[in-house]
Amino acid sequence: MTDPQRISFTKMQGTGNDFIVLDNRTYRLSAAALSACAAEWCPRRYGVGADGLLALDDSQTPTADYRMHYVNADGSRATMCGNGARCLFRFAQAAGFETDTLTFDTDAGLYRATSTDDERALVRLFVPEPTDVQFEVVLDEAVPGAIRALHYTHAGTEHLVALVDDVEAIPVRDWGRRLRHDPSLAPTGANVNFAAVDEDGDVHLRTYEKGVENETLSCGTGVLATAVVVQRLGRVEADADVRVHTRGGELRVGTTNADRSAERYLEGPAVPVFQGTVSRPE
Structure with a gap:
């Protein structure tokens, strides 16, 4: 029974x-x-x-x-x-x-x-397609100097995308917690993605997730948010799929045809x- x-x-x-x-x-x-x-x-x-x-x-x-x-x-x-x-x-x-x-x-x-x-x-x-894309956002609290630029978008949930030179040098848990709770993001807060683009156009990403309140090995909507932001900034080719390397493995963000006009997808x-x-x- x-x-x-x-x-x-x-x-x-x-x-x-x-x-x-x-x-x-x-x-x-x-x-x-x-x-x-x-x-x-x-x-x-x-x-x-x-x-x-x-x-x-x-x-x-x-x-x-x-x-x-x-x-x-x-x-x-x-x-x-x-x-x-x-x-x-x-x-x-x-x-x-x-x-x-x-x-x-x-x-x-x-x-x-x-x-x-x-x-x-x-x-x-x-x-x-992610919505509410905002470039060069300004938070209420001070942002660490190693963050070159800070952007925001909604990719099914709220995300900050923090561009840095080296994701491995970032204290993700400490900085992520601070940025996630910035008063300007209240009441929902946001996930915080620390991203670097290498010379091959690949993205390296580490994410602090709200609700987990810690770094996770990977965040799918964070991968999507980051790929869209770096594409729109011209940091990666506009007509190419974006390879994103997380601590848990590789994900790919693309569209179903070459002119980028069709559905976007996340694959992994x-x-x-x-x-x-x-x-x-x-």
């Missing part, structure tokens, strides 16, 4: 950005319950350990195959997660959605994903790690 207090999950990761993934069509957990689960299960060493929780649910629009819920490690709800969306696509396929392309609802709108390379577990996530791996069961929070 199935224990109603136990939840089955799959641990997944996309370039080291890791998630607890569950099928909420079975458990019917409310938004508040999902937040409580994330806050209890995501802490490392004390729980399963993850950057966030993903829940597959019934679609809320006739054009979507399913609904994606995403909750940060601290229990706060997030509008979108690029690495998480690719992982949930793989999870949905294993849960019975067997087509190569799936469309799904999120708090940031309708998205679509497809498999591009099963051997390397690559998933291509088609994304809306989505990998199951293990399965397990865990008790519901009391």
